Amino acid sequence: MSKHTHSFQAEVAQLLHLVTHSLYSNKEIFLRELVSNASDACDKLRFEALNNSSLFEDAPNLEVRVAFDKDAKTLTITDNGIGMSEGEAIDHLGTIAKSGTKDFMSRLSGDQKKDAQLIGQFGVGFYSGFIVADKITVESRRAGLKPEEGVRWVSGGTGDFETETITRAARGTSVILHLREDATEYLSHWKLKQIIGKYSDHISLPILMQKEEWDKDKGEYIQKDEWEAVNSASALWTRSKKDISDEQYAEFYKNLSYDQDAPLAWSHNRVEGSSEYTQLLYIPAKAPHDLWNRDRKAGIKLYVKRVFIMDEAEALMPAYLRWVKGVVDSADLPLNVSRELLQESRDVRAIRDGNTRRVLAMLEDLAKKDKPAEAAEGADGVTDVVSEEDKAQAGKYSQFYAEFGSVLKEGLGEDFANRDKIAKLLRFASTSSDAVAVSLADYKARMKEGQAAIYYITADNLAAAKHSPQLEVFRKKGIEVLLMTDRVDEWALSHLHEFDGTPLQSVAKGAVDLGSLLDEEEKKAAEAAAETFKPLLDKLKESLKDKAKDVRVTTRLVDSPACLVVEDGDVSNQLARMLKAAGQQAPLSKPILEVNAEHALVKKLDGSAHFDDLAHILFDQALLAEGGLPEDPAAYVKRVNALLV
Numbered sequence: 001m002s003k004h005t006h007s008f009q010a011e012v013a014q015l016l017h018l019v020t021h022s023l024y025s026n027k028e029i030f031l032r033e034l035v036s037n038a039s040d041a042c043d044k045l046r047f048e049a050l051n052n053s054s055l056f057e058d059a060p061n062l063e064v065r066v067a068f069d070k071d072a073k074t075l076t077i078t079d080n081g082i083g084m085s086e087g088e089a090i091d092h093l094g095t096i097a098k099s100g101t102k103d104f105m106s107r108l109s110g111d112q113k114k115d116a117q118l119i120g121q122f123g124v125g126f127y128s129g130f131i132v133a134d135k136i137t138v139e140s141r142r143a144g145l146k147p148e149e150g151v152r153w154v155s156g157g158t159g160d161f162e163t164e165t166i167t168r169a170a171r172g173t174s175v176i177l178h179l180r181e182d183a184t185e186y187l188s189h190w191k192l193k194q195i196i197g198k199y200s201d202h203i204s205l206p207i208l209m210q211k212e213e214w215d216k217d218k219g220e221y222i223q224k225d226e227w228e229a230v231n232s233a234s235a236l237w238t239r240s241k242k243d244i245s246d247e248q249y250a251e252f253y254k255n256l257s258y259d260q261d262a263p264l265a266w267s268h269n270r271v272e273g274s275s276e277y278t279q280l281l282y283i284p285a286k287a288p289h290d291l292w293n294r295d296r297k298a299g300i301k302l303y304v305k306r307v308f309i310m311d312e313a314e315a316l317m318p319a320y321l322r323w324v325k326g327v328v329d330s331a332d333l334p335l336n337v338s339r340e341l342l343q344e345s346r347d348v349r350a351i352r353d354g355n356t357r358r359v360l361a362m363l364e365d366l367a368k369k370d371k372p373a374e375a376a377e378g379a380d381g382v383t384d385v386v387s388e389e390d391k392a393q394a395g396k397y398s399q400f401y402a403e404f405g406s407v408l409k410e411g412l413g414e415d416f417a418n419r420d421k422i423a424k425l426l427r428f429a430s431t432s433s434d435a436v437a438v439s440l441a442d443y444k445a446r447m448k449e450g451q452a453a454i455y456y457i458t459a460d461n462l463a464a465a466k467h468s469p470q471l472e473v474f475r476k477k478g479i480e481v482l483l484m485t486d487r488v489d490e491w492a493l494s495h496l497h498e499f500d501g502t503p504l505q506s507v508a509k510g511a512v513d514l515g516s517l518l519d520e521e522e523k524k525a526a527e528a529a530a531e532t533f534k535p536l537l538d539k540l541k542e543s544l545k546d547k548a549k550d551v552r553v554t555t556r557l558v559d560s561p562a563c564l565v566v567e568d569g570d571v572s573n574q575l576a577r578m579l580k581a582a583g584q585q586a587p588l589s590k591p592i593l594e595v596n597a598e599h600a601l602v603k604k605l606d607g608s609a610h611f612d613d614l615a616h617i618l619f620d621q622a623l624l625a626e627g628g629l630p631e632d633p634a635a636y637v638k639r640v641n642a643l644l645v
């Protein structure tokens, strides 16, 4: 048979040079690319055979075989897919037809370092074989052509390649890599199996390798004639939902997450539209130990057409949902997509938005079914029937929230578009419930007539929150206050100014304005107290000028003599203490001391010989009551003792 020599298209020669020189640090990807091509070839055959089943010839089972020959130093990837005619081999393996790669070529700068970074962002496909091979032989026969119409394509990866017509009985393609001296590590069953497991486990065709057996006499592994699949060949997410059992979903989750607990919920969807992808997302039952590490990568694995691309694709999930586990399989992204490119891609943004929406929808659903529904009989005598399935969901949201609620709150500051949805998912303890179970909607439904705001307080722990003097008037008036004890609350709540049209108001910030909840008499008494107390307040201000920004009379206290508040917009004392404990500089803003004109201690101040000491004690006690420490504890003790003896 006569051989023909062809020149590579100029761009191919250029690409080959780059591939061999720049992709060296990540050699093993060549196998992923070639297995992926083999799998594509099988997909193409399956597609063409829909109209022409004779293309299957006598081999209807599509498969990929990976074999190596230690003596010849060759590695061969064979598929029984569509194959290539001689003309196709010349066209497809000698030119670059893909627009993506052409675009890449046009962006080459000639600077090897920059170009090496660029190349990582584009699929290099077949040519990546030259990273490990100094010569590649491709033997192929297109499905439907006669055995004598096969082709052999040979190239050393430089300027040209040769083709000749051969006889090949088997349909499909063999890519034979003649390995370079420094790539003989791939002549290993174990190594190849490991790479296939890493990148190609979910290719839906079997990838076969010859079995190996230890030969005692020779002291080495011997290849047997028997072939076995080395991938699991089950891309679960590509199957139809109705064909997958709950057990299979749970099992897949375990493999994916190494988490022994069953997931709380999952969602499996095929999304079509401007961006086409499949998502299978799981909500774990338990938080990982490093949940709080914001650098922790997302638990999403990215596949492109069933080929594994990367673990922890953080661009596919916002940081506050970093605990979600799952798989995204895109039909649009290039195989060689890099993390950098992911950050910029429009397709990826669409996937990320879709994933976020899906997770929030799953949580909404769990939240709805959290409380065991009582079979409440309506006025019309009709009773809601609660399905067994819904009953099984009861309590799951509470479980989720206890584990992940704090991280979810980060979303208030991070994801403005979904802020309202996130707000609906929040749960808090309150003055009416020790359990962290009150939603903002529950709270609103219980608001008193005339109540203009959703009130909350932040503190280190539930006891401190509950006993805070700032709550006294609310308790007296029977107004519920949300008790927030998460470190992230103060920051998160600073991003949520209102819920469903009602403002959120910290009871430790600003002047308390209970508006129409105060009766006329109380209002008048407060105004009168402010007037009569003016001289006393001025004296207090003078005594405490280093500690307090202002001193004023308040209506928010009932039993306590005084409390500290900050102005709206200032960092609360609680947050300032937390920042200090974390070694950070807290913004300096002095608190405001509010005094209870009705309290005996405050009344005693007037004309007291110990005015200055009492003033400082009042301030320091207010600080102690909200979980702080006097700036000079020894001075505080001394002052109290002086009064005690």
Ligand SMILES: Nc1ncnc2c1ncn2[C@@H]1O[C@H](COP(=O)(O)OP(=O)(O)OP(=O)(O)O)[C@@H](O)[C@H]1O
Binding pocket: 033, 037, 038, 040, 041, 079, 081, 082, 083, 084, 092, 093, 098, 123, 124, 125, 126, 127, 173, 335
């Ligand atoms: N095993 C194979 N069987 C049949 N055709 C193949 C095979 N491998 C490669 N080809 C042909 O060669 C072409 C070029 O392959 P190459 O890997 O460079 O690019 P691609 O597969 O189109 O893109 P990518 O690999 O980046 O997804 C393919 O489009 C296909 O037509």
